[in-house]
Amino acid sequence: MWQPSVVMYPLSVLLLLFPQAQFKTTHNPFIVSGNFEEDFEDYLTEFYGTGSTTEPTKEKFKRKMIIVPGRQIHISNEEYCSHAILFKNIHNKLRCVKEHYFLQEPYEEIRKICYNSFIKCKNGIRKCNRSKKMMEGLYCKLRRGTTSPDCEYESFYKRGLAIITCKWQNSIGELVPVSINDISMPY
Template sequence: MRTLLTMQSLPLLLLLLQPLPLQVLMQGKYLGLSDHLAEELEDYIDELYSTGPTKPPTKEIFQKHVIIPPRVPLYYEYDCSFEMRYRNVHDRFYCRKEHFFLPVTYEELQKTCSSKFVACKNGVKRCHKTEKIIEGLHCKLTSGIRMSGCYYETVYKKGYALITCQWQDDIGEIIPEKVNDILEISGKQ
């Protein structure tokens, strides 16, 4: 038999049984994280679930997501599916349609940001072309929608990299933002 008291207290009881909000859990004592790690996790969660634009690119993110150590031979040692998961490359846990890995130094790509504009692969004239021919990996999504179910075809390319650049206020310099394409060379140069 239900009484007036039990019918009114059921919604209150359900409210009390809800899990603690993430902000409460983020206060180091619940997860046992250092203040620095808790702040990084909170920023990551905020960006992941926000509906606005993503955080601007940083030098560290570009290095982590694009630069790979130069090794020989490049095309035998890397698998895009593994590298994308290992380096945590995604767009809010959705698979990227394509991505590039380059075995060059960050400084070399940053110098490219000072070169004149050239057309990107979509025709918009806001890319910069590397001075030297470089090797790289082009990762093309073959199946999957969300991480970690993303699978990529690994394509070895050799040519000029097209990159976009952006000003980063906190360090006061222009930085590479994204690799747009690798223009494969034809014939001997």
């Protein structure tokens, strides 16, 4: 005679059969005014992301890489780089960056470098562009510290040919500078 068998499954396996619930946050724990909410969300995405997944923008380059053109750089002030890097919020997930360059040139002059021929970057990869004219800038080298805001930098004034990397920005349809690789003397 045939008898039906009953299979017993643990509750956790049975719960897998239910459709997944989709939760929606109704409360934002961060109090940010409406004007800055989108910028703040972009910042959090970039901060907690796995890498540079955000599209390069000229606004970001202007904010993080350019010192106001025509303004006097007071290199005698040893804390110039430390203050500039802290003020411009330059870090890698709150870790101090080992070095950083600032250029003291108008953005349009720097953008023209993107259309120059490729040269080797400091790391040996042939994806950098070099300026055709001398530019002024500032080199910041980490002196001590590991996490922001405890980073201390040495400041070095540099005048030479700027070596930068560029990427395509889809929203405006042009090459934009992304980072400054070096400011070197002409050969």
